[in-house]
Every structure is written in C-alpha cells, then in structure tokens.
Amino acid sequence: MSQTMQKEAASPAMTRHDFEDFLYLEAALLDEWRLNEWLALFTDDARYMVPSTDCTDASTPANSLFYIADDRFRLGERVVRLNKKMAHAEWPRSKTRHTVHNVRIRSVEGNAYAVTCNFVTYRTKNDITNTYIGHHEYKIVVGPDGPKIAEKRSILDLDSIRALGKISIII
Amino acid sequence: MIEKQSSNSRGLYIIDDGDRGLFKVARTAFVEPQVFAQEQKRIFERCWLYLGHESEVAKPNDFVTRAIAGRNLIFNRDGKGVINAFYNTCTHRGAFVCREARGSSKMFQCFYHGWVFSNEGRLIDQPGKDAYPDKFNEDGSSNLARVERLENYRGLYFINYDRNAISLDAYLGGVKEYIDLVMDQAETGMEVVGGTQQYAIDANWKLLCENSIDGYHAATTHATYMDYLANTAGSMTNVGMGGGGKQLGGGHAVIEYSAPWGRPVAQHVPAWGEDGKKDVAAIMDRLTQKYGEERARRIGLMNRNILIFPNLVLNDIMAVTLRAFYPLSPDRMHVNAWAIGPREESGAMRERRLFNFLEFLGPGGFATPDDVEALEMCQRGYKNLRGVAWNDISKGMLREKPGTSDELQMRAFWRQWNNLMTAQEAAE
Numbered sequence: 001m002s003q004t005m006q007k008e009a010a011s012p013a014m015t016r017h018d019f020e021d022f023l024y025l026e027a028a029l030l031d032e033w034r035l036n037e038w039l040a041l042f043t044d045d046a047r048y049m050v051p052s053t054d055c056t057d058a059s060t061p062a063n064s065l066f067y068i069a070d071d072r073f074r075l076g077e078r079v080v081r082l083n084k085k086m087a088h089a090e091w092p093r094s095k096t097r098h099t100v101h102n103v104r105i106r107s108v109e110g111n112a113y114a115v116t117c118n119f120v121t122y123r124t125k126n127d128i129t130n131t132y133i134g135h136h137e138y139k140i141v142v143g144p145d146g147p148k149i150a151e152k153r154s155i156l157d158l159d160s161i162r163a164l165g166k167i168s169i170i171i
Numbered sequence: 172m173i174e175k176q177s178s179n180s181r182g183l184y185i186i187d188d189g190d191r192g193l194f195k196v197a198r199t200a201f202v203e204p205q206v207f208a209q210e211q212k213r214i215f216e217r218c219w220l221y222l223g224h225e226s227e228v229a230k231p232n233d234f235v236t237r238a239i240a241g242r243n244l245i246f247n248r249d250g251k252g253v254i255n256a257f258y259n260t261c262t263h264r265g266a267f268v269c270r271e272a273r274g275s276s277k278m279f280q281c282f283y284h285g286w287v288f289s290n291e292g293r294l295i296d297q298p299g300k301d302a303y304p305d306k307f308n309e310d311g312s313s314n315l316a317r318v319e320r321l322e323n324y325r326g327l328y329f330i331n332y333d334r335n336a337i338s339l340d341a342y343l344g345g346v347k348e349y350i351d352l353v354m355d356q357a358e359t360g361m362e363v364v365g366g367t368q369q370y371a372i373d374a375n376w377k378l379l380c381e382n383s384i385d386g387y388h389a390a391t392t393h394a395t396y397m398d399y400l401a402n403t404a405g406s407m408t409n410v411g412m413g414g415g416g417k418q419l420g421g422g423h424a425v426i427e428y429s430a431p432w433g434r435p436v437a438q439h440v441p442a443w444g445e446d447g448k449k450d451v452a453a454i455m456d457r458l459t460q461k462y463g464e465e466r467a468r469r470i471g472l473m474n475r476n477i478l479i480f481p482n483l484v485l486n487d488i489m490a491v492t493l494r495a496f497y498p499l500s501p502d503r504m505h506v507n508a509w510a511i512g513p514r515e516e517s518g519a520m521r522e523r524r525l526f527n528f529l530e531f532l533g534p535g536g537f538a539t540p541d542d543v544e545a546l547e548m549c550q551r552g553y554k555n556l557r558g559v560a561w562n563d564i565s566k567g568m569l570r571e572k573p574g575t576s577d578e579l580q581m582r583a584f585w586r587q588w589n590n591l592m593t594a595q596e597a598a599e
Contacts, residue, residue, distance in 0.1 A: 050535055052366040054272060062522040065366030065510045067535035074530065077402060081395040081537060088392065089540035126547075159272075160369030162505060166534035166543050 014142055019115050020103050022140070022147050027098035030170055035079045038170070043141060043148045046072045050154045050167060067167050078170070089168035094125035096169055100136070111142045112150070119154070121171045130164045132171045133157050174568050174579070178586065185589045186561070187582070192569035194582050198556040201375040201549075206592070207501045213591045214481050215240040219322070219329040219342045221483040221495045222246050222256055224511065226326065226362035232275045232290060236267075238505070239330060240497050244318060245269050246328065249290040250277060256318040256330050257292055268315065279315070288315045325354045326361060327493075345419035349427075349477045353487045355470050356436045357513030358457060361491075364525065368508040370534040374546035375553075376482060376498040379506070380584050382542050383484040383494065384476045386416070386426050386575035387566060392545050396537045399530065400432065405441035407431040414473070416573050416580040422480030422587025424580035430474050432489040435512070435524040437471025443523055450520050478580065480587055490528035502550050508533060 022041075029038040042048075050068040051059055061069030070078060085091045102118040114137070121132040139151035154171050161167065177189030184206075186195040200206055220239050223246045227235050234247035236259055243259040245268075261268050261281035268279040268288060278295065280287045287296040292315035294308050308314065320331035322339035324347065329339050336342070343350070354361055372379065382388070390397070400406050414428025433440035437458065439451040458467035477485040484494040496506040510528050512521055531538045552559075564585065567577025 052368055054369075055366050059366060061525055061529075062518065063365060063525075065364050065368060065525060065533075066529060067368065067533060069526070069529050073403070077399045078537070080402070081399065084395055084398075086394040086398075087541070089544040161534060162369060162371040164534075165371055165373065166540045168534075168540035168544075 014105075014113060014140075014147065016103055016105055019105065019113070019140070019147070020100075023100045023103060023115075023117060023138075026149075027100055030098050031096050033082075033093060035082055035170075039076060039079045041147075041149050042072065042075065042152075043150045044072055046075065046149055047151045048075050048078075048154075048170075049152070050156070050171065053156055053158050053160055067161070082170075087168075089166060090125075092125075094123045094169060096124075097122045098171075102135075113140045113142065113147075114138070115140055119171070121169075123169050132164060132167075134171075174582070177568075177582075182589060182593060184592065185585055187586065187589075189568070192565055194563070194565045194568055194578070194585075195561040196564055196585055198553045198560055198562060200588075201377065202501050202553050202556060204501060207498065209592060210498070211240070213594075214588070215497075216332045217336065217591070218481050219320075219331050219336065219339050220481075221479070221493070222321070222328045222330045224326055224361075224363045224493070224509070225254065225323065225328060226360075226514070227273070228254060229362075230275065232277050233273075234269065234276060234290070235273045236269050236271065237507075238497070240332075241499075242332070243267065244330070245279070245315075247290055249292075251291070253291070254321070254323070254328065255290075255292065256321040256328070257315040258318065260316070261286055262294065262313045262315065263297075292317060325350055342421065343479070344421050344423070346421070346423035346425070346477060346479055349419070349425050349475055350479075350485065352470050352473075352475065353477070353485055353491060355458075355462065355466075356454075356487075356491075357515065359514040361511045362514045363493075364510040364512055364521070366510070368506075368533045370506050370508075370543075371503065372496075372506060372543050372546055373503050374543075374550040375501055376496055376504040377584075377588070378546040378549055379484075379494075379496050379504065380478055380482070381564075381581045382546060383486065384416070384424055384426055384478045384580045384584075385578075386428070386476075387578065388542075388545065389576075392541050393538045395541070396531060399537055403442070405443075406433065408433070408438060408440055410438070410472075412575070414575045416567075416575060416577055418579060418583030418586075422584050423478060424480075424583040425475055425477045426575045426580055427473055427475050428575045429472065430488070433523070433527060434472065434474070434489060435516075435520050435527060437467075446519060447523065450517060478584060480584065486532075489531055490524045492528065492532055 048070045051066045055064050081087050098121045100117045100119050104116050106114040116137050118135050123130045134156040137153040140147045141150050174189050178187045179189050180187050184197045184200045228248040231252050245257045245259045248254050259267050263286050266281050266283040268281045285298040289295050294313045318330045319334040410429050410431050416426045418424050437451050437455040439448050475487040482496050486492045491511050494508045496504045498504050512524050533539050564578045564581050567573035573579040
C-alpha cells in the first residue's frame with residue numbers, strides 16, 4: 001500500500017450522502033432537544049451566525065448587526081441557557097421540525113468542506129407555528145472523529161423576521 | 172410625600188394617587204380598538220416620530236424606505252444634499268414610486284404609468300405629456316408630497332404628521348441632555364452600523380415602552396443572561412448596579428446607572444485584553460479633555476435607558492441601540508432596531524460593540540426573546556380584564572429618590588399618554 005493511499009484511509013473522502021447523514025443527525029438532535037450532543041458536533045473554535053435579513057454576503061459580525069453571531073464559548077452558553085427552565089422564551093419547550101435538503105458540496109480544501117443546504121424549520125409554541133426558511137452555509141472539517149462543524153451560517157430568505165417574532169431556537 | 176407631577180387623580184385609564192403611593196393602569200388601554208384608534212389620532216398623528224439617522228442617507232441620492240405609524244415614507248438625501256421625507260405614493264394613481272428598501276437614485280419612477288419624480292420630489296416627466304394642459308402641476312400639487320414636518324436633533328431625524336406641531340427641539344425638551352450624553356461618545360458623530368433587526372411582537376406597543384426602561388424585571392426575566400455573564404470569564408468589572416430613574420417632562424424618561432458589563436466607550440472588561448484597555452483609555456482621555464472629568468465619566472461609564480415619547484428607545488448600555496416600534500393593532504407591533512457607534516471607532520472596538528450587542532439585545536440575543544415572551548404573556552393575560560382590570564405601576568412611588576428598579580420612569584410615560592388621550596378637545 002502506498003503512503004498516499006494510507007493517508008486517504010485515515011480521513012476518507014466524504015460524499016454528499018455522508019453529509020446528508022450528518023445533517024440529518026444534526027436536525028434530529030435539535031428536534032429532540034438533545035442540545036449537548038448537538039453542541040458536540042462543533043469544533044472548539046466554531047462559529048454560528050444568523051445575519052440580519054438586509055445583510056449581504058460581505059457582511060460579517062465585525063461590521064454588521066446580525067441576529068446571532070456566536071463564538072464557540074457563547075454557542076455553548078446558548079445551549080446552557082436553552083437547557084434551563086428560566087429560558088422563558090423556550091419554556092415550556094417549543095416543538096420544532098428541522099428539515100434539510102438540496103445538500104451540495106461546494107468546495108473542498110484538504111479536510112475542510114464547504115457544504116450548503118436549504119432548510120425549512122418549523123417551530124410551534126402556544127398554538128402558533130413559525131416557519132424559518134433559508135439556506136445553511138457550513139464549513140465542515142473531517143478529522144479522525146469524523147465530521148465537525150467549524151462554521152454554520154444560517155441565511156434566512158425573508159425580508160424581515162416579523163413573521164417569526166424572534167429567533168429563540170437554533171435554526 | 173407626593174411624587175412630583177403626580178396628578179392625584181382617578182381617571183378612565185389611570186389612577187395616580189400620590190397620597191397613598193398607588194399608580195394603576197387600566198388593562199382596557201392595552202386591548203380596546205377605540206383606544207387604539209384614538210392613539211393613532213392623538214399620539215401618532217401629533218407627536219414627533221423617529222424616521223431615521225442621517226448616516227443612513229450619508230451621500231447625495233441615498234434613500235431608505237420605511238413605514239412610520241402605518242404610512243409608507245421615503246427618507247432621502249437629494250442631489251443637492253438636502254434630507255427629505257416624502258410620502259411613497261405616486262400623485263397620479265397612488266402606487267409606490269420606490270419599491271426598494273434602500274439604495275441610491277437621482278429619481279423615482281412609478282412603474283404603473285411611468286411618471287418620473289426627481290429626488291427633490293418634483294414631477295419631471297409623464298409619458299404622453301402633450302395630453303396634459305400646459306399649466307398642469309403649476310401649483311406643484313402633482314409633485315411628491317412631503318411629510319408635513321421633518322426636523323433633526325443630533326443626526327436623529329423625526330417626522331410629524333401635524334403641520335402645526337411645536338418644534339422638535341421644544342418637544343424633546345428635557346430628554347436632549349440624555350441624547351447628548353449618548354451622542355457625545357463620538358468625536359466625529361455616530362453612525363448606524365449595517366444590518367437592521369426587524370421583528371414583531373404580539374403585544375400592545377405600550378408594553379415595550381414600559382419594558383425598555385424597566386429595571387425591575389432583570390433579575391427574573393433575564394436570569395439566564397445574568398448566569399451567562401457570571402459564567403463568562405472576564406466579562407465583568409467589579410462595578411455594582413446603582414442609579415435611578417427620572418421623568419424628563421413630556422413623557423420622556425430615563426434610568427441612569429452603573430453596571431458591571433463592558434461599555435465600548437470607556438468601561439473596560441478583562442476579556443478585551445491589553446489592546447482593549449489602551450483603546451478605552453484613549454477614549455477616556457479624549458472625553459476628559461473635551462468635557463472635563465465629571466461629564467467624561469458620565470458619558471463613558473454610566474448606562475442609560477432612554478424613552479423618547481412615544482415610541483423611540485435609545486439604550487446606551489453594553490452597546491447602543493435605537494429601537495422604534497409601531498402598533499399595527501392593539502395586540503401587535505412592528506419593531507425596528509439598529510446598532511449605532513462612533514464613526515471614528517476602530518475595527519476592534521466596533522467588533523467588541525457588536526459582540527456585546529448580540530449577547531443581550533435583539534430577537535436572537537440572550538435577553539430580548541424572554542422580554543418578547545413576557546410581553547406576549549401579558550397581552551394574553553389581559554384577556555381576563557373583565558375579571559382583573561388594573562395593572563400596578565406603584566413601585567417606589569413614596570421614595571424620595573426612586574431607584575432604577577422602581578417604576579417612576581414608567582409613570583412618566585403613562586402620565587403623558589393619559590394627558591394626550593383624555594384632554595378635552597373641541598374639534599373631536
């Protein structure tokens with residue numbers, strides 16, 4: 001066996017099918033409120049972002065007001081918060097259904113993959129169902145423990161979030 | 172002791188009893204359609220309403236479209252550099268002449284029949300012009316209509332739908348001192364940071380007036396935010412919470428206080444590191460040179476939640492937010508929120524400011540979603556108003572110096588609201 005092949009064996013190339021499985025797992029963990037397990041899908045330096053709807057591709061949390069721009073620490077604290085009864089906006093817990101589709105691998109650099117997918121996330125609380133529509137842009141790195149999310153940017157296909165009211169869940 | 176400005180009265184909507192230290196608001200004020208209709212006439216068609224910030228139309232030909240109290244407006248800077256507010260409706264048949272949220276344009280063309288207006292509002296062309304008389308629009312009545320009044324204070328542009336309203340300067344009165352304290356953070360003026368939070372709350376708009384200057388709810392509503400601060404290494408100084416509330420006349424009110432969080436003006440927290448410390452020290456030096464030590468400390472270190480009657484909140488806390496909100500019905504409002512910061516701010520300080528903003532503020536933050544939930548639960552609670560008819564806003568009414576968690580500032584809002592809603596008017 002050549003050296004190149006051994007390297008490939010250590011971090012095998014990911015297919016779209018592999019990412020679909022991974023993103024379906026992520027969606028299921030969110031829907032089941034297994035948030036600590038969900039958080040474990042992220043790298044230690046991960047970022048999670050939801051830009052405001054009038055932001056552009058060039059907008060960053062350093063130059064524009066987003067809805068959410070968490071570094072890994074704050075993302076962890078978001079999970080700590082959502083796990084508490086005192087997170088009033090999400091207690092009693094809402095019911096959510098995260099669906100992902102149109103999964104595409106956009107580019108690969110070493111073990112880092114740019115993956116995009118469309119999403120529709122439904123949230124029901126107090127007999128009101130909100131629909132979050134958009135696409136996710138992921139940076140996913142594949143290491144010995146499998147894929148981990150280094151960045152998740154959730155871009156809403158909305159003109160505002162008036163129909164949603166707030167973003168109190170992870171979309 | 173009777174609270175200053177207490178009217179010692181029992182009315183349709185409020186009970187203001189300075190002797191007993193009781194202040195009650197009728198829940199009908201939050202739900203009844205006739206109250207909503209009267210508010211439109213007596214408050215939103217008479218008061219100065221925030222339109223936008225000058226930095227949003229920084230360059231000639233820049234425009235923004237925005238709904239203000241149910242009317243669709245164009246806020247622009249024309250080719251000559253003059254800032255205008257127009258009604259966004261073609262004078263021919265009524266269609267929007269501008270359908271974009273923002274941009275740059277020398278003219279506005281209605282796509283329906285093709286009428287063209289300059290960005291100074293003049294009708295400059297109509298297809299088939301030869302079919303109109305020569306003197307058509309001689310009186311200017313087919314030009315874009317200007318909003319009745321447009322005035323600005325320190326870059327904040329306000330409109331008034333009442334041609335006969337008092338000047339903005341007189342209207343703002345006692346709240347100008349506090350607007351100044353916020354704006355004086357900047358050496359070269361404040362600017363709106365890109366990105367607008369545009370959300371909605373299924374609750375009466377006055378609940379957000381109360382909530383925005385409510386120091387009482389933090390410990391319970393925002394328990395998870397307080398936990399977050401405590402868990403975050405270096406996010407706090409050892410400064411305690413302390414200060415007080417004030418009514419500023421005209422329904423304007425403020426709470427001003429010290430707090431442990433970092434302020435991207437001049438309150439440093441360890442998480443910002445040595446670079447942050449230097450940045451903060453430089454800002455404090457500049458402020459001290461310009462304003463003297465006392466005012467510099469107030470600008471740099473004190474927090475302010477300011478309510479500008481009726482519906483603009485300027486919160487100068489761990490970041491600065493402008494928040495304007497408009498009722499659509501008794502139980503729903505639209506909210507627009509912006510972050511503002513000094514034009515000259517360094518990239519690093521801007522980043523700290525925006526990071527700070529999002530941990531507390533906005534519909535994806537660690538606090539605002541819980542406020543939204545609280546307001547919506549109040550609105551639902553008012554379904555019981557035949558059984559339970561009054562809200563209580565008495566806290567601290569008999570205190571010599573009400574604190575930030577007392578409710579003086581909310582009583583200030585309600586007294587003005589009540590004055591406007593119940594004044595005898597011959598014309599109505």
